[in-house]
Amino acid sequence: MKAAVLEKPNYIQVQNLEKPIPKANELLIRLKSTGICGSDVHLFLGDRLLPVPTVLGHEGLGWVESMGSQVTGFQLGQRVVIEPNIPCGTCRFCLQDKGNICPNKQVIGVNSPGCFAEYICLDADFCWKLPDSISNEDAVCIEPLAVAVHAIHVSSASPNQHIAIFGLGAIGLLLCQLALTKGYQVWVKDLNEDKQNMAEVMGAGILPKEDLESFLYNQEIVAIFDCVGVAKATNLILETAPRGAEIILVGLANELAQFVPLKIAREGISILPSIIYDHPNDFAETIELIAQNKIHPGKIISERFPLDRIEDAMTLAVSGKATKVVLDINNQ
Numbered sequence: 001m002k003a004a005v006l007e008k009p010n011y012i013q014v015q016n017l018e019k020p021i022p023k024a025n026e027l028l029i030r031l032k033s034t035g036i037c038g039s040d041v042h043l044f045l046g047d048r049l050l051p052v053p054t055v056l057g058h059e060g061l062g063w064v065e066s067m068g069s070q071v072t073g074f075q076l077g078q079r080v081v082i083e084p085n086i087p088c089g090t091c092r093f094c095l096q097d098k099g100n101i102c103p104n105k106q107v108i109g110v111n112s113p114g115c116f117a118e119y120i121c122l123d124a125d126f127c128w129k130l131p132d133s134i135s136n137e138d139a140v141c142i143e144p145l146a147v148a149v150h151a152i153h154v155s156s157a158s159p160n161q162h163i164a165i166f167g168l169g170a171i172g173l174l175l176c177q178l179a180l181t182k183g184y185q186v187w188v189k190d191l192n193e194d195k196q197n198m199a200e201v202m203g204a205g206i207l208p209k210e211d212l213e214s215f216l217y218n219q220e221i222v223a224i225f226d227c228v229g230v231a232k233a234t235n236l237i238l239e240t241a242p243r244g245a246e247i248i249l250v251g252l253a254n255e256l257a258q259f260v261p262l263k264i265a266r267e268g269i270s271i272l273p274s275i276i277y278d279h280p281n282d283f284a285e286t287i288e289l290i291a292q293n294k295i296h297p298g299k300i301i302s303e304r305f306p307l308d309r310i311e312d313a314m315t316l317a318v319s320g321k322a323t324k325v326v327l328d329i330n331n332q
Contacts, residue, residue, distance in 0.1 A: 001016070001017055001018070001019045001117060001118040001119050002014050002015070002016060002017075002117065002118050002307060002308075003015060003016075003017045003055045003113075003116060003117035003118065004055065004056065004057070004116035004117070004307060004310040004327075005017075005053050005054065005055055006043060006044060006050065006053060006054050006055075006056050007053045008046075008053075009044065009045060009046025009049070010044065010045065010046065012044060012056070012310055012311060012314060013310075013311075014307060014308055014310060017055075017117070019118075019119050020113070020119055020120065020121040021121070022066060022067060022068045022071075022121045023068050023121065024068040024069045024070040024071075025068055025070050025071060025123055025124060025125075026067070026068045026071070026121045026122060026123055026124060027064050027065075027066075027067050027068070027071060027074060027080070027121065027122055027124050027127050028064070028065045028066040028067070028119060028120075028121050029060065029062040029063065029064060029065060029080060029082065029119065029120050029121070029122060029127065030062050030063050030064075030065040030118065030119055030330055031060050031061070031062040031115055031117065031118060031119065031120060031329045031330060032061050032062045032063065032136065032140075032328070032329060032330050032331070033060075033061050033062075033136065033140045033304075033326050033327060033328050033329060034057045034058075034059055034060045034061070034115040034116060034140070034326070034327045034329065035059035035140050035141060035143070035144065035170070035301075035324060035325070035326050035327075036057070036059075036313060036314070036317045036324075036325040036326070036327065037057075037058065037059055037143075037144065037170070038169055038170065038171070038229060038251075038252075039058075039110075039252065040056050040057060040058075040109065040314075040317070041314070041317050041318055042229075042252070042254070043056055043109075043110070044056070044314050044317075044318065045318065047254055048254065050110070054109070054110070054113070054114065055109065055113045055114040055115075055116055055117050056109045056114045056115075056116050057108075057109045057114035057115035057116035057117070057327070058082070058084035058085075058107070058108040058109040058110075058114055058115055058143065059084070059115065059140060059141070059142075059143045059144065060081065060082040060084070060108075060114075060115030060120060061079070061080075061081050061082075061136065061139045061140045061142075062079075062080065062082075062120075062329075062330070063077055063078065063079055063080070064076055064077060064078045064080060064127075065119065067124065068124070071124045073124075074124065074127070074129070078129055079129070079130045079139070080127045080128060080129055080130065081127075081128050081130060081139050081140075081142045081143070081287075082108065082115070082120070082122050082126060082127055082128075082143075083126040083127070083128060083143070083146075083277075083279065083280075083283050084107065084108035084109065084114075084115070084126070084143065085100070085105055085106075085107055085108070085276050085277075085279075086105055086106040086107075086108075086122075086123055086126050087099030087100070087102035087104070087105045087279065088102055088104035088105060091103065091104055097278070099278065099279055100150075100275050100276045100277060100278055100279075101275060108120070108122070116307065116310060116327060117307075117329070118307075118329055118330060126279070128142075128283055128287060130287065131287075131291050133291050133293070134287070134290050134291055135298060136298075137296075137298030137301060138290050138296055138297055138298040139290075139298075140298070140301075140326055141170075141174070141297035141298050141300065141301070141324065142283070142286055142287060142290070142297070144170050144171055144174055144297070145174045145178065145286050145289075145290075145295070145297045146276075146277045146282045146283050146285075146286040147171055147174075147250070147274075147276060147277060148171055148174040148175040148178045149178065149277065149282050149285055149286050149289075150274055150276065150277040150278060150282045151171075151175060151225060151248055151250050151274040152175070152178060152179065152182070153278075153282070154248055154272050154273075154274040155223045155225075155246055155248050155272070156223075156246065157184065157222045157223040157246065159182050159183035159184055160183055160184070160185065161184060161185065161220075161222045161223075162184075162185040162186075162187065162219050162220055162221050162222060163179060163184050163185070163186055163187070163221060163222065163223045163224070163225065164186075164187045164188070164189070164207060164216060164221050164223070164224045164225070165179075165186060165187070165188045165189070165199075165204075165224075165225045165227060166188075166189050166190075166224065166225065166226050166227060166228050166233055166236075166237055167189075167190060167226065167227035167228035167229065167233065167251055168188055168190035168192065168195035168196065168198070168199055168227070168323075169195075169227060169229075169320075169323075170300055170323065170324045171227050171250060171251075172188070172190070172195075172225070172227035172228075172250075173195065173198065173199060173300045173323055173324075174297050174300060175225055175227060175250070176188055176199045176202055176204050177202055177295055177296075177297065177299070177300075178289075178295060180202055180203045180204065181289075181294055181295050185205075186199075186203070186204040186205070187204060187205045187206070187207050187219065187221065188200075188204045188205070188206060188207065189206070189207040192320065192321070194321075195323060198300075198323065212236075212240045213239070213240040213242070216240055216241065216242045216245070217242040217243065220242075221242055221245055222244070222245055222246065223245060223246040223247075223248060224237050224241055224245060224246070224247050224248070225248045225250055226247060226248065226249050226250060226251050227250045227251045228251045228253070229251030229252050229253050230251070230253055230255070231253045231255035231256060231257040233251075233253075234249070234251075234253055234257040235257055235258055235259075238257065238258070238259040238260075238264075239259075241267075241269050242267075243267040243268060243269070244267065244268045244269070245269055245270075246269075246270045246271075246272055247269065247270065247271045247272065248272050248273075248274050249271065249272065249273050249274060250274045259271075300323045300324045301323070301324045301325075301326055302322045302323040302324055302325070303316055303322050303324075303325045303326070304325075304326045304327075304328055305325065305326075305327055305328070306327070306328055306329075307327050307328070307329045310327065313325050313327055
């Protein structure tokens with residue numbers, strides 16, 4: 001099978017690998033398309049080094065090609081989307097229903113072969129059947145939308161309250177769309193004016209460049225979602241967050257951020273982590289939202305490439321100019 005392998009930072013190429021064979025509890029999925037995530041970009045750039053050459057990608061959509069002997073409830077040819085973070089189920093965190101921080105979890109495209117490939121094998125419990133009402137464009141964006149769904153749950157903010165989103169990559173834009181759908185008053189900030197305009201068309205307001213701290217306070221912003229993934233932006237949020245607000249860390253900055261403990265404590269500012277999602281609830285809610293026609297995450301897709309043009313696709317994703325890049329791998 002064809003697969004795009006990251007050999008070293010900034011060097012990814014399509015290779016011919018052996019087609020995987022499903023274990024007793026697994027499905028073999030023939031992948032139709034896969035989204036490129038910000039974490040794929042960080043891995044590609046070497047911000048996080050992988051110990052061995054790895055097939056990247058975790059936002060996979062495809063069809064059931066075959067199944068292991070113990071798998072039930074699926075049919076050949078059935079369309080599925082994958083949930084790419086598989087907790088061990090036995091560690092103390094999993095036993096406390098905190099599988100999203102399981103230190104032993106299998107992460108597709110990181111410590112296990114990913115979805116930049118024609119085929120992948122995956123535990124059937126982490127493959128989600130899709131109703132016909134969900135388009136392929138929306139389906140390939142289910143995984144990043146589930147990240148946004150989880151982030152909303154982490155915050156104690158309620159619909160009709162004002163929230164701010166810093167960073168309008170795929171997660172930030174999906175969080176914006178989700179929050180507006182749920183009735184929040186949303187304000188956004190990004191260096192890319194086209195992405196700000198996209199959020200504004202959805203119904204969000206644009207945060208000002210000047211007097212940001214006063215604006216956040218006067219608008220009674222109760223939660224700020226950091227979706228940037230860069231410590232400089234996190235520092236700005238920590239400096240300007242209004243009294244009593246929550247800061248939800250969604251972006252995965254790998255640099256040192258700083259804050260003044262006196263300000264955080266005296267002003268009652270909370271810093272909350274939001275990492276991936278809770279299995280199975282967040283994926284189930286995400287699929288239901290799309291099936292009920294309440295949200296269409298596929299609207300953020302801006303560019304599509306065949307797998308053979310993986311280098312061009314990664315170059316565009318690295319540039320930050322695209323809202324969402326998708327690889328098209330197989331037709332049915």
